[in-house]
Amino acid sequence: MAMRDFSQDTNALSLNTATLGHNVDGHGAGWTCEQVIDACAERGYGGIVFWQREVTDPVALGLRTRAAGLRVDGLCRTPYLTGRDAGSDDAIKHAIDTAAGLGAPVVTIVTGGTDPGHKGVMESQKRLCDRLAWAVDYAATHDINLALEPLNPMFGGNRTCLFTTADALAICDAINHHRLGVAIDVYHVWWDTTLAASLASAKGRIFGFHLCDWLENTTDMLLDRGMMGDGVADVKGIRRLVENMGYSGPCEVEIFSSRHWWTRPPDEVLDIVKTRFCQVC
Amino acid sequence: MAMRDFSQDTNALSLNTATLGHNVDGHGAGWTCEQVIDACAERGYGGIVFWQREVTDPVALGLRTRAAGLRVDGLCRTPYLTGRDAGSDDAIKHAIDTAAGLGAPVVTIVTGGTDPGHKGVMESQKRLCDRLAWAVDYAATHDINLALEPLNPMFGGNRTCLFTTADALAICDAINHHRLGVAIDVYHVWWDTTLAASLASAKGRIFGFHLCDWLENTTDMLLDRGMMGDGVADVKGIRRLVENMGYSGPCEVEIFSSRHWWTRPPDEVLDIVKTRFCQVC
Numbered sequence: 001m002a003m004r005d006f007s008q009d010t011n012a013l014s015l016n017t018a019t020l021g022h023n024v025d026g027h028g029a030g031w032t033c034e035q036v037i038d039a040c041a042e043r044g045y046g047g048i049v050f051w052q053r054e055v056t057d058p059v060a061l062g063l064r065t066r067a068a069g070l071r072v073d074g075l076c077r078t079p080y081l082t083g084r085d086a087g088s089d090d091a092i093k094h095a096i097d098t099a100a101g102l103g104a105p106v107v108t109i110v111t112g113g114t115d116p117g118h119k120g121v122m123e124s125q126k127r128l129c130d131r132l133a134w135a136v137d138y139a140a141t142h143d144i145n146l147a148l149e150p151l152n153p154m155f156g157g158n159r160t161c162l163f164t165t166a167d168a169l170a171i172c173d174a175i176n177h178h179r180l181g182v183a184i185d186v187y188h189v190w191w192d193t194t195l196a197a198s199l200a201s202a203k204g205r206i207f208g209f210h211l212c213d214w215l216e217n218t219t220d221m222l223l224d225r226g227m228m229g230d231g232v233a234d235v236k237g238i239r240r241l242v243e244n245m246g247y248s249g250p251c252e253v254e255i256f257s258s259r260h261w262w263t264r265p266p267d268e269v270l271d272i273v274k275t276r277f278c279q280v281c
Numbered sequence: 282m283a284m285r286d287f288s289q290d291t292n293a294l295s296l297n298t299a300t301l302g303h304n305v306d307g308h309g310a311g312w313t314c315e316q317v318i319d320a321c322a323e324r325g326y327g328g329i330v331f332w333q334r335e336v337t338d339p340v341a342l343g344l345r346t347r348a349a350g351l352r353v354d355g356l357c358r359t360p361y362l363t364g365r366d367a368g369s370d371d372a373i374k375h376a377i378d379t380a381a382g383l384g385a386p387v388v389t390i391v392t393g394g395t396d397p398g399h400k401g402v403m404e405s406q407k408r409l410c411d412r413l414a415w416a417v418d419y420a421a422t423h424d425i426n427l428a429l430e431p432l433n434p435m436f437g438g439n440r441t442c443l444f445t446t447a448d449a450l451a452i453c454d455a456i457n458h459h460r461l462g463v464a465i466d467v468y469h470v471w472w473d474t475t476l477a478a479s480l481a482s483a484k485g486r487i488f489g490f491h492l493c494d495w496l497e498n499t500t501d502m503l504l505d506r507g508m509m510g511d512g513v514a515d516v517k518g519i520r521r522l523v524e525n526m527g528y529s530g531p532c533e534v535e536i537f538s539s540r541h542w543w544t545r546p547p548d549e550v551l552d553i554v555k556t557r558f559c560q561v562c
Contacts, residue, residue: 084497113497113513114497114513118513119513119514119515119516119518120471120513120514120515120518121472121474122474125474152434152435153433153434153435153472153473154433154434154435154499154502156471156472156495156513157495157496157497157498157499157512157513158497158498158499163472163473163474164474164475166474166475167474170474190401190437191402191434191437191444192434192444193402193403193406193444193445193447193448193451194445194447214437214438215438216365216394216395216438216439217438217439218435218438218439218502221435221499221502231438232394232395232399232400232401232437232438233400233401234400234401235400237400237401
């Protein structure tokens with residue numbers, strides 16, 4: 001199957017609002033969701049992914065987004081399911097309710113880290129499965145997909161117990177529910193030499209694809225992501241792998257960059273994201 | 282095969298001198314190699330691994346170490362073989378010569394990152410193979426082993442093109458030389474759910490095993506390693522995997538910790554390393 005041609009088509013382009021730095025104190029221009037929506041719509045973006053923290057009235061925000069001609073492509077994200085900072089069942093339900101209100105098809109899951117009192121990964125993965133079992137049922141009753149996002153192994157300990165696409169798909173196998181899949185983020189998977197092999201079993205289970213880049217000299221674990229084209233990831237190669245498995249959904253640009261992109265005017269950032277999307281993704 | 286019992290036996294315990302912070306300006310007590318040797322010998326350590334930068338007269342330092350009753354367990358490390366900061370052939374030979382002079386059995390290789398002008402990992406791995414092909418021949422003529430150390434994927438870009446034990450063993454397969462193997466470092470591999478499966482083909486090819494821990498809330502990519510027992514890694518479980526593959530060599534403690542261990546008196550650090558080695562490793 002040929003890859004989609006994005007050189008003149010930005011319908012698949014989706015903005016994760018964190019790219020504008022809204023979510024960290026002192027960063028970004030402090031735009032409202034409405035400003036973000038209008039700026040994306042003006043530029044021909046196809047959709048937006050909101051963060052839970054910025055959504056006060058999900059139904060109204062979903063309507064407002066669609067009225068501007070955009071999709072709500074997802075909600076970022078549930079609270080952690082494992083680790084010291086795991087959220088309550090109610091908080092997980094609240095995230096799913098929010099997505100349903102927005103009319104978002106999917107909620108991303110960053111799992112959370114190692115459960116206190118345990119060493120290594122396996123016990124936390126077991127707890128993850130326990131919590132996912134009911135969460136995915138709850139999501140299904142709201143027609144919401146859950147997308148497990150494996151994170152770069154540097155986020156072990158306090159943020160994730162899934163480190164590779166294979167890890168995430170193994171959890172999907174264990175739960176075996178059509179509402180549970182994976183989100184593939186270039187930042188987290190670019191290094192994985194087994195990615196193609198892992199994705200071979202992912203057909204129908206890729207619920208999200210996230211764009212950014214890995215900077216050659218990354219200086220901060222969390223907030224030094226690169227714009228597509230500025231780093232060492234084979235962004236297009238990874239998209240090819242994902243699309244070979246039948247993925248035809250949004251490409252969500254998610255760049256946490258406190259030292260660079262979050263210091264620039266949002267209008268400029270949105271222009272550059274669009275250009276890079278067409279040129280290098 | 283039963284694991285080795287370290288509860289009262291520190292013969293396998295080896296100090297990587299970086300644990301005392303010697304190698305970063307302003308950190309550590311500035312001990313000479315001789316002071317480190319004597320302090321390790323007093324405590325019953327079995328060996329030491331030196332860094333290239335601190336070795337001026339390899340033969341004399343090797344003799345001095347053995348005269349104190351210690352082994353020289355290795356040399357850390359060759360210059361990079363790939364990436365923007367790759368070292369010259371001469372610099373790689375110099376590292377091997379130094380190891381030979383010291384009487385060290387092995388030189389650790391941190392590969393270096395992504396070659397300029399390329400995206401992803403594969404092209405850099407090809408260059409790595411090209412350079413290893415002659416380097417391992419050169420090492421063999423000096424009776425030196427080379428140990429490829431896969432690094433945590435956060436070191437992609439500028440420090441490594443090998444991210445997992447499987448990555449490193451694949452390079453060993455490609456080169457297929459009895460002088461080329463791998464070094465397994467808890468910090469870099471603790472998260473890898475495929476570690477046991479990967480190590481299944483590593484018999485006779487594990488040339489090093491490095492101890493430290495992954496702190497739950499790691500705050501710095503490079504210099505925030507934990508003391509064994511303080512983090513979330515299953516240190517003993519990883520040692521079991523390595524020993525199941527026949528590894529019976531030194532356990533090298535290598536803790537880069539600018540905010541904690543490098544600020545404490547070296548004598549204290551050495552005492553605690555020894556205690557933890559016996560209690561939790």
